[in-house]
Amino acid sequence: MSIDQRMRADIAEAIFDQRLAPGTRLSEAGLGEIYGVSRTVVRKALFHLAADKLVDIRPNRGAIVWQPSPAEAHEVFTARRVLETSLLAESLPCMTPTDHAELDRILAADIAAHEAGDRQAMIRASGDFHRRLAAPANNSVLLAFLDELIGRSSLIVALYDTRDAAPCAHHDHAALLADIATGDVAPAQAALAAHLRDCQDRLVLDAPATETPALADLLRGPRRA
Amino acid sequence: MSIDQRMRADIAEAIFDQRLAPGTRLSEAGLGEIYGVSRTVVRKALFHLAADKLVDIRPNRGAIVWQPSPAEAHEVFTARRVLETSLLAESLPCMTPTDHAELDRILAADIAAHEAGDRQAMIRASGDFHRRLAAPANNSVLLAFLDELIGRSSLIVALYDTRDAAPCAHHDHAALLADIATGDVAPAQAALAAHLRDCQDRLVLDAPATETPALADLLRGPRRA
DNA sequence: GAAGGTCGTATTGTATCCAATCCGCCGGGC
DNA sequence: GCCCGGCGGATTGGATACAATACGACCTTC
Numbered sequence: 001m002s003i004d005q006r007m008r009a010d011i012a013e014a015i016f017d018q019r020l021a022p023g024t025r026l027s028e029a030g031l032g033e034i035y036g037v038s039r040t041v042v043r044k045a046l047f048h049l050a051a052d053k054l055v056d057i058r059p060n061r062g063a064i065v066w067q068p069s070p071a072e073a074h075e076v077f078t079a080r081r082v083l084e085t086s087l088l089a090e091s092l093p094c095m096t097p098t099d100h101a102e103l104d105r106i107l108a109a110d111i112a113a114h115e116a117g118d119r120q121a122m123i124r125a126s127g128d129f130h131r132r133l134a135a136p137a138n139n140s141v142l143l144a145f146l147d148e149l150i151g152r153s154s155l156i157v158a159l160y161d162t163r164d165a166a167p168c169a170h171h172d173h174a175a176l177l178a179d180i181a182t183g184d185v186a187p188a189q190a191a192l193a194a195h196l197r198d199c200q201d202r203l204v205l206d207a208p209a210t211e212t213p214a215l216a217d218l219l220r221g222p223r224r225a
Numbered sequence: 226m227s228i229d230q231r232m233r234a235d236i237a238e239a240i241f242d243q244r245l246a247p248g249t250r251l252s253e254a255g256l257g258e259i260y261g262v263s264r265t266v267v268r269k270a271l272f273h274l275a276a277d278k279l280v281d282i283r284p285n286r287g288a289i290v291w292q293p294s295p296a297e298a299h300e301v302f303t304a305r306r307v308l309e310t311s312l313l314a315e316s317l318p319c320m321t322p323t324d325h326a327e328l329d330r331i332l333a334a335d336i337a338a339h340e341a342g343d344r345q346a347m348i349r350a351s352g353d354f355h356r357r358l359a360a361p362a363n364n365s366v367l368l369a370f371l372d373e374l375i376g377r378s379s380l381i382v383a384l385y386d387t388r389d390a391a392p393c394a395h396h397d398h399a400a401l402l403a404d405i406a407t408g409d410v411a412p413a414q415a416a417l418a419a420h421l422r423d424c425q426d427r428l429v430l431d432a433p434a435t436e437t438p439a440l441a442d443l444l445r446g447p448r449r450a
Numbered sequence: 451g452a453a454g455g456t457c458g459t460a461t462t463g464t465a466t467c468c469a470a471t472c473c474g475c476c477g478g479g480c
Numbered sequence: 481g482c483c484c485g486g487c488g489g490a491t492t493g494g495a496t497a498c499a500a501t502a503c504g505a506c507c508t509t510c
Contacts, residue, residue, distance in 0.1 A: 090307060142308070254492095285491085
């Protein structure tokens with residue numbers, strides 16, 4: 001694996017694992033020092049991460065870990081609901097026993113991670129579950145879109161879901177698998193949509209710690225009072 | 226607009242307009258010469274175009290205009306069908322009279338371009354039509370996905386749709402608007418899906434001119450005979 | 451004491467230079 | 481005559497050097 005791919009993987013993992021908080025500055029020189037490479041390859045990695053929407057490159061002001069606004073977080077989860085439910089309609093009829101077994105395996109890993117309190121493993125298992133759910137649809141273009149959304153979701157969960165609850169409750173996944181086993185599309189879609197809506201609703205979208213207080217409101221306060 | 230953005234826009238336009246055929250080599254030095262910039266900024270532009278899936282960067286072998294295989298072309302249109310039909314379900318209930326008027330306007334432009342035989346304007350109008358169709362859903366994430374697919378479709382149409390027929394027949398668009406006017410989601414979705422399927426079926430997916438003959442088959446021929 | 455301006459430092463943006471890789475060409479060998 | 485290997489030009493990959501921009505601290509002024 002090339003060095004810039006390793007950097008990308010490292011940074012993405014660090015973001016999902018909450019070691020790199022949204023808004024954290026990613027200086028080119030600093031990263032270059034860490035990995036022993038020049039800024040050229042660092043920029044390449046950062047640019048790629050920006051394409052994945054995990055970091056935000058502000059011209060002349062450096063790269064920071066993407067800091068989704070509540071509205072953006074909302075949009076990402078809405079997008080997932082739309083995309084994944086229609087993707088499920090494509091994939092469900094194509095599922096083989098192998099697919100079902102794989103989903104069971106991932107669910108088990110999810111539960112294990114939950115019991116172990118391993119947040120990173122939980123996020124990874126949840127992502128894998130949703131990826132696997134869509135995989136039988138066999139469309140790499142849509143799969144790539146889903147991949148991007150799952151990555152961004154992981155960041156959002158890391159930022160806004162501060163509770164102890166699992167990022168994606170495995171109970172929902174288990175119930176979803178039951179619906180899937182029947183082979184009926186509509187109930188499975190409904191279950192998936194409800195699950196994603198739950199994830200969305202669990203986010204604490206007001207008052208993220210890293211957001212700067214709204215200066216405009218502060219200034220307008222005195223006049224209003 | 227910065228110079229690398231201009232380069233990106235120029236190259237994308239040239240691709241859609243068939244001035245740059247799929248497979249065309251985009252050398253860094255050459256582009257740098259044309260725009261009077263160093264290879265650094267050229268690479269940046271090419272990298273961005275690669276993120277949009279319009280060019281393919283092959284390590285150590287330079288960048289070429291994306292040359293979709295028949296299978297990839299098929300996947301892109303299938304992805305559009307899945308994405309756009311579900312997007313339509315979101316956007317249709319949100320449409321305002323302004324949206325309907327805008328769709329009518331774009332359709333008129335499409336027809337005008339068709340009568341003028343302006344292929345570039347046709348492709349642009351068709352893209353705008355589909356974009357506008359999804360816009361009321363008001364989800365910038367999904368809109369961005371659609372944008373990427375529309376761009377890739379334009380390239381595919383330029384490569385595989387060699388007939389005189391419009392890349393996206395405006396008759397289909399007109400019929401679709403009639404369904405949309407009723408406000409019923411299901412018929413409109415069906416019309417949209419049928420339209421996209423038509424576009425897909427019209428592509429001449431066998432024997433693209435630029436594809437190299439399958440060497441493996443040629444070599445195996447004698448043994449078979 | 452607060453506001454505004456100016457300078458200094460740090461960081462990013464771009465150009466250029468050197469190294470590594472690839473591709474076509476040529477010659478030798480079978 | 482065909483295939484394989486080596487050589488040379490061309491092109492990309494990466495590192496460094498320089499220019500431009502932004503941010504923060506300090507100072508001046510009111």
